[in-house]
Amino acid sequence: MLTARYDVLGLRPGDRILDLGCGGGRHAFEAARRGAVVTAVDLDLGELKDVRGLTAQMVAAGEIPDERIAAVNGDALRLPFADGTFDRIIASEVMEHIPDDAGAARELTRVLRPGGTMAITVPSWLPERICWALSDEYHAPFVEGGHVRIYTETGLRSVLRGAGLRPGAAHHAHALHSPYWWLKCAVGPRNDEHPLVQAWHRLLVWDIVEGPLVTRVAEKVLSPVLGKSLVVYATKELS
Numbered sequence: 001m002l003t004a005r006y007d008v009l010g011l012r013p014g015d016r017i018l019d020l021g022c023g024g025g026r027h028a029f030e031a032a033r034r035g036a037v038v039t040a041v042d043l044d045l046g047e048l049k050d051v052r053g054l055t056a057q058m059v060a061a062g063e064i065p066d067e068r069i070a071a072v073n074g075d076a077l078r079l080p081f082a083d084g085t086f087d088r089i090i091a092s093e094v095m096e097h098i099p100d101d102a103g104a105a106r107e108l109t110r111v112l113r114p115g116g117t118m119a120i121t122v123p124s125w126l127p128e129r130i131c132w133a134l135s136d137e138y139h140a141p142f143v144e145g146g147h148v149r150i151y152t153e154t155g156l157r158s159v160l161r162g163a164g165l166r167p168g169a170a171h172h173a174h175a176l177h178s179p180y181w182w183l184k185c186a187v188g189p190r191n192d193e194h195p196l197v198q199a200w201h202r203l204l205v206w207d208i209v210e211g212p213l214v215t216r217v218a219e220k221v222l223s224p225v226l227g228k229s230l231v232v233y234a235t236k237e238l239s
Helices: 024-032 045-060 101-111 126-133 152-162 177-187 194-208 215-226
Strands: 016-020 037-040 069-073 086-091 112-121 165-173 229-235
Touching: 016 024, 016 101, 024 037, 024 045, 024 069, 037 045, 037 112, 045 112, 045 126, 045 165, 086 101, 101 112, 112 126, 112 152, 126 177, 126 215, 152 229, 165 215, 177 194, 194 215
Parallel strands: 016 037, 016 086, 037 069, 086 112
Antiparallel strands: 112 229, 165 229
């Protein structure tokens, strides 16, 4: 399940790409399959262990070369890379967790080469507002590591411009995920055993695995309004 669109990002074989806040590695693995050289960064050592394990499986299966993905522990405000290291950057569902989002945007800009592009994805304003209204357990300061702000597209673009980037195309994604999170917030974000939550989760798995026409059409029609994620693409100006 990808949030960023690689064609809009401009990813090409051989590009060096940073996947910040890589989580389980969904964007990193797809970028590697497309021929990119990937650095997957996360603060969570458990997530990085999983990324390394799945990378080893992909190499063993002949899906990617051994050197295609590196998993690195790192902080978005102090990235362990030289200026201009990367051709492309994806930061998916990261900025809403960082109190100093402007500082994180500047750091991402620093490690992006001039002329390079990045995709920043955050929770969309309307679905996120509903989640915050339904449950205090979903967001900070009531839960450690929760979301610290709700973005509008205008607000996110302002942060990116402030970091020296030129924001461009934008879109929403994952409309079917919004009702799932509303259900979770209504019954308790940690209550994964609730029958309605489990039923909607099965729907999402069916959508991801099978990609049936009915859910593809629903996503296309509903995402502009109800998409759980907002994606903004931005370019670093040539020096």
